[in-house]
Amino acid sequence: MSLTNSMRRNCRDVFKSFLVKFTEYAGLFEFPVIKTTQRVPNKLIPFSKALSSTDYDQWVHFYEDDYLFERLWNNPQKYLEKLSRFNGVILPDFSLYRDMPFVMQLWNIYRSRAIGCWLQNNGVTVIPNIRYGDKRTFRICCDGIGSGGVIAVGTHGTIKNKEDKRIFTEGLASVIKRLSPSVIIVYGSAPDDIFSVYRDSGILIINFESDYCMRMKALKGVV
Numbered sequence: 001m002s003l004t005n006s007m008r009r010n011c012r013d014v015f016k017s018f019l020v021k022f023t024e025y026a027g028l029f030e031f032p033v034i035k036t037t038q039r040v041p042n043k044l045i046p047f048s049k050a051l052s053s054t055d056y057d058q059w060v061h062f063y064e065d066d067y068l069f070e071r072l073w074n075n076p077q078k079y080l081e082k083l084s085r086f087n088g089v090i091l092p093d094f095s096l097y098r099d100m101p102f103v104m105q106l107w108n109i110y111r112s113r114a115i116g117c118w119l120q121n122n123g124v125t126v127i128p129n130i131r132y133g134d135k136r137t138f139r140i141c142c143d144g145i146g147s148g149g150v151i152a153v154g155t156h157g158t159i160k161n162k163e164d165k166r167i168f169t170e171g172l173a174s175v176i177k178r179l180s181p182s183v184i185i186v187y188g189s190a191p192d193d194i195f196s197v198y199r200d201s202g203i204l205i206i207n208f209e210s211d212y213c214m215r216m217k218a219l220k221g222v223v
Contacts (some may be wrong), residue, residue, distance in 0.1 A: 019076065019118040027143025029106055032117040034128045036149025039088060040125070040183055044208050047072065047092075057087040062092040062129070063154045063187045063210065073111055080122055088125035090185065091116040091151045096133035098167065105133040109141055127152050127185060130175050135166075138174040151181045156188030156210040169194050188213075209222070 023032040041059035048068040050060045060083060069092060072079055083089055092115055094108035109131070116126045118217050129152045132141040145151070153172065159165040176184075176198060183204045186195070190207040199205050 010062065016073075016076070016114065019114040022121050023117045025144070027140055028111070029140060029143065030091075031110055031140075031144040032113040033144040034113060034116045034126065034146070035090070036146035037088075037125055037127060038150060038182065039125055039127075040150055040204075040206055041090070041185060041208070042087065044090070044187070045086075046211060048119075050086065051082060056087070058086060058223075059088045059090060059127075060086050061090040061187060063156060065088075066092075066095050076115060076118060080119075083119065083215040084122070084124055088127065089116075089119055089129045093128040093129050093131055093154055096131050096137065098134040100133060102134075102136055105137050106140075113144055129154070130179075132171040132175070135170070138171050139178060141171075142159070142175055142178040145179055147178075147180045148182055149179075150165070150185065151175070151179060152185035153188065154187045154188065154211065155194075159189070159191070159194070166196075190206055 019030050025031065026033050041060040044061045044142070045053055045055075045058050046064045046068075047060055047062050048064060062072075072092065073139050092112045094111050096105045096108055112129060112131070116128060121209050128145050130141055130145070132138055153175075155168065158168050172194065181203060182205060184195075184198065186205060186207045188208075188210045190205055195205050
């Protein structure tokens with residue numbers, strides 16, 4: 001007979017079940033449920049810079065290379081006190097590539113939601129980051145996210161060519177149909193040919209330039 005995790009004794013919690021100890025699950029793949037919020041960020045800071053920042057009047061984001069925040073998954077308790085000081089957190093943006101095995105795409109969605117659930121249960125305000133890979137993830141990436149709230153998406157590096165842009169646009173349409181968000185936080189560019197239809201429908205689109213774009217502007221002396 002196999003044991004449940006709650007029956008295990010003196011074993012390491014290698015799959016970090018403590019993150020979802022008090023959660024509910026949704027959908028076929030049982031993603032942890034994230035409570036909706038109507039709060040919106042005033043400004044953003046990447047996780048890697050947040051760790052040394054003393055300006056807590058901003059929101060932490062994870063739109064950067066995975067290796068820079070994989071440590072949060074490996075040891076979330078270490079960073080809870082620091083993250084709790086900020087206004088809120090946009091959930092981790094673990095990579096989803098269309099050529100990744102489907103199970104890996106599911107795993108990275110799960111990891112983001114598990115951390116989000118745990119942060120919420122510890123009093124941190126979170127905004128769900130909606131990341132999808134291939135078409136199979138379009139609907140399931142919304143499982144566990146309530147409708148009518150604030151969501152975040154990242155466009156930096158995801159609309160750089162025609163095919164990437166087409167997939168992003170199709171996925172976004174599916175997400176909005178499913179979640180009917182009140183606000184979409186966009187990290188990266190928010191081109192009109194993708195987002196104007198949603199602005200016109202009454203969704204508030206709040207755009208934050210990527211850190212890369214801001215660095216390039218600073219190098220060129222553009223204010």
